[in-house]
Amino acid sequence: MDKPTRRDFLRRTGAAAIAASPVAQALGAGGTRAPQSANDKLVLGLIGCGGMGASNMRSLLEFPDVTVAALCDVDSSRIPGDYKFVKDKVGQAPDVYSDYRQMLDRKDIDAVIIGTPDHWHALNLVHACEAGKDAYCEKPISHNIREAKAMVGAQQRFGRVVQVGTWQRSSQEFVDALAYVRSGKLGKVVHCRAWISDGTRIGKVKPSDAPSSLDYNAWIGPAAMHPYQSNKVHWNWRWVMNTGGGLTTDWGVHMLDIALLGLSPDQDFKMPTSASSIGGQWAITDDDRDAPDTVDALFAFDDSPVSISWTVNRDHPGKPGHGTEFIAADGKTLRVWRGGWVILDAEGKELPKEGSDAYPTSHWRDWVDCVKMRGKPRADLASVARTTMVCHLANAALFSGATVRWDPEAMDIAGKAGRETMAYDREYRAGFKLPKYADSW
Numbered sequence: 110m111d112k113p114t115r116r117d118f119l120r121r122t123g124a125a126a127i128a129a130s131p132v133a134q135a136l137g138a139g140g141t142r143a144p145q146s147a148n149d150k151l152v153l154g155l156i157g158c159g160g161m162g163a164s165n166m167r168s169l170l171e172f173p174d175v176t177v178a179a180l181c182d183v184d185s186s187r188i189p190g191d192y193k194f195v196k197d198k199v200g201q202a203p204d205v206y207s208d209y210r211q212m213l214d215r216k217d218i219d220a221v222i223i224g225t226p227d228h229w230h231a232l233n234l235v236h237a238c239e240a241g242k243d244a245y246c247e248k249p250i251s252h253n254i255r256e257a258k259a260m261v262g263a264q265q266r267f268g269r270v271v272q273v274g275t276w277q278r279s280s281q282e283f284v285d286a287l288a289y290v291r292s293g294k295l296g297k298v299v300h301c302r303a304w305i306s307d308g309t310r311i312g313k314v315k316p317s318d319a320p321s322s323l324d325y326n327a328w329i330g331p332a333a334m335h336p337y338q339s340n341k342v343h344w345n346w347r348w349v350m351n352t353g354g355g356l357t358t359d360w361g362v363h364m365l366d367i368a369l370l371g372l373s374p375d376q377d378f379k380m381p382t383s384a385s386s387i388g389g390q391w392a393i394t395d396d397d398r399d400a401p402d403t404v405d406a407l408f409a410f411d412d413s414p415v416s417i418s419w420t421v422n423r424d425h426p427g428k429p430g431h432g433t434e435f436i437a438a439d440g441k442t443l444r445v446w447r448g449g450w451v452i453l454d455a456e457g458k459e460l461p462k463e464g465s466d467a468y469p470t471s472h473w474r475d476w477v478d479c480v481k482m483r484g485k486p487r488a489d490l491a492s493v494a495r496t497t498m499v500c501h502l503a504n505a506a507l508f509s510g511a512t513v514r515w516d517p518e519a520m521d522i523a524g525k526a527g528r529e530t531m532a533y534d535r536e537y538r539a540g541f542k543l544p545k546y547a548d549s550w
């Protein structure tokens with residue numbers, strides 16, 4: 110394959126459009142700094158030194174034109190591993206913060222990695238945009254639909270480049286599978302199925318004092334204050350609806366993303382117009398988790414004869430524990446998961462497949478390139494906001510017990526059903542306020 114020219118790159122990424130936007134012009138396309146040359150080092154700060162924040166930082170530090178100047182976490186016990194890693198790799202010790210807003214005040218930091226739990230993403234990201242920083246933000250982008258809209262509003266208002274951590278978009282098997290579906294070779298797709306197996310138990314523990322290393326008040330942040338329980342913080346917060354959205358947002362945002370992308374020619378995919386869902390905490394009842402362990406959600410489109418289903422359940426014998434399937438009118442199925450993809454005929458016999466001629470750069474490199482060229486990353490915030498909102502719609506339908514309607518013009522829930530749920534909106538705890546910009550969806 111020929112090497113793409115800079116013009117090809119700009120056309121592909123829509124960089125020209127971003128650079129020309131009035132806000133980007135007003136700020137200078139590079140935000141806090143003058144536009145960077147390709148050789149300039151991108152200076153990063155990490156917010157949330159947990160599992161995925163640390164992993165993203167390590168991937169980004171593989172690039173010679175990236176460095177890390179600062180780390181921030183509200184639990185000081187989470188920092189030493191990353192501190193040593195940066196010191197050894199970069200040759201200079203990073204500065205350490207417990208308040209991300211102080212880190213954002215630094216003019217020498219160009220961009221941040223947001224690796225906090227989901228209930229913190231919206232504030233972290235909006236404040237980063239206001240401070241003129243680009244961001245690599247973990248998925249799902251938000252804890253509810255209103256936050257997702259506010260995040261996109263801030264990104265657009267401040268002209269920031271934001272990649273979301275749905276890295277399947279840069280992974281060869283998903284790129285190939287999506288190209289095949291989009292080419293029409295599978296045939297007319299009438300149904301997409303996405304799923305994750307979940308049997309996680311977080312156990313039962315009594316409330317206690319938080320360890321001295323953790324500022325629990327800061328960790329809870331805008332969410333409702335609940336007494337500290339050691340099994341509800343690091344990693345496990347995703348099975349607690351006050352801080353996560355259960356597996357429907359945690360994994361739905363990965364696997365439903367592929368379904369939605371496969372039904373559209375580009376990132377700005379069509380939103381479903383309704384969601385209904387049944388399920389609950391049916392299997393794991395003797396546990397402190399309150400996320401549903403069983404979910405069957407169904408999405409429909411008023412103007413297209415295709416549906417999408419989402420399942421959270423126990424293992425599916427003989428099948429990968431997660432995945433996305435496209436089912437064609439004649440029964441042919443394309444199944445893709447982390448690590449592979451297959452095409453099966455209606456009897457389940459494997460058919461020959463063709464890869465695409467697209468060989469994506471890594472998700473993290475794509476972001477760095479887009480930051481430097483003011484481009485649109487593969488998992489641009491506005492695009493993954495759509496997927497995230499689709500996941501929230503499933504939760505809104507489950508918790509309201511109603512079919513929730515979506516108005517794709519207004520990009521909002523139509524009618525009342527679903528609006529009363531935490532998947533749509535919630536009041537922040539006193540002292541926390543999410544800024545909202547007029548040009549949000």
Ligand SMILES: NC(=O)c1ccc[n+]([C@@H]2O[C@H](COP(=O)([O-])OP(=O)(O)OC[C@H]3O[C@@H](n4cnc5c(N)ncnc54)[C@H](O)[C@@H]3O)[C@@H](O)[C@H]2O)c1
Binds near residue numbers: 184
């Ligand atoms: N893309 C992927 O494949 C993938 C995989 C795993 C996790 N994730 C996402 O990454 C994010 C983090 O997940 P995790 O499993 O690493 O969580 P984690 O609990 O291991 O880490 C989160 C860290 O953020 C810190 N933190 C919380 N509030 C903070 C604040 N206000 N300021 C600074 N630090 C704060 C916590 O103390 C903790 O160290 C989540 O959004 C999750 O969905 C993505």
